Amino acid sequence: MINRIWLGFLSLGVVVAMAKGQPEMVTKAVTVGSELAVQTALGLVGTMTFWLGLMGIAEDADLIVILSAIIRPWVGWLFPDVPAEHPAMGSILLNMGANLLGLGNAATPLGLKAMAQLQELNPYPDRASDSMCTLLAINTSSITLIPTMVIAVRAAAGSLNPTEILGTTLIATGCSTTAALLADAYYRCFHKSVGGWKKC
């Protein structure tokens, strides 16, 4: 899927740029895109190092395992293939919590920690597992309770009520997360997976 979309973006982009007589746009896209990629990745290093360090402490003290055991009854049903008291549940919860509170800087490292722990359970290392897809569904549709950046922009632009969009955002994000989780459950249950069709 991602394979074809990527190929589609590249070929469409090059063909249209050539057809418009602007081949230099291709060069520009390559330069801008790759520089942005490295900047973004390196920009993550600092906070990621810190949060992974903090998670290292939590891991060594078995805090993540304890947290996993506590929250499993509530969110465990979303991740049926994660064994009871596996630390991945704890990291997933911390990632969801950071997303809810709008703490983007902490959410990504915590989510990547959860991915690394889910990868330990994954029998096919280059292929996403069911739980990974569910974690991605939650993250891409982002359940944010307070969109801090948007409120700041609205306030700066002189809004009479910068926070009036809190309710609408909450409903919209609730719809997107629900739709993503339903679609994920549909694909998980009724789509052909490695071992043939799966029934839920």
Place this chain on the structure above:
Amino acid sequence: MLVAFLELMSHCAIPLLVIGIPILAHFRGIDVFASFIRGAEEGLKTAIRIIPHLVAMLVAIELFKLSGVLDILLEILKPALGWAGIPPAVLPLAIIRPLSGSAAFGFTVDLINTHGPDSFIGRLSSTMQGSTDTTFYILTVYFGSVGIKKVRHALIVGIIGDIAGFLAAVYICQSIFGRG
């Protein structure tokens, strides 16, 4: 009241984690500094591992934007918006939102400043900005960090979420704020 509580939570969550985890671990007999260093060593490795995935994806997205494919797509979709009561001004935001977080934020700031934060477009774009995340970026970074190349249904699920979020944002803003 609820908003104030949530804001307090979001301000206090990080200080609480930063002090809470090391103190709890200390009382459980852990050498917190050594454990921190052990965990932190993964930070740079993870970031480096993401780079190839991110370069591939961001170059493709830049090409999509700069070459004019985005403009063509917008022209095709524009007529469909009229009957749904969706202002054409928010269409670029809807398309760019899953592709590029920084570009989408730039669009939102621009729409808020051009049309006014309390206009329908201002409120709708504010709602859209907060209702979903940058699907392609999250997918690339999360799967890239563990070397996953086959993403299975994760991409289509993310896009379904984006479309649902966009339509919900339009509907909710129309119902609550009116089309003004």
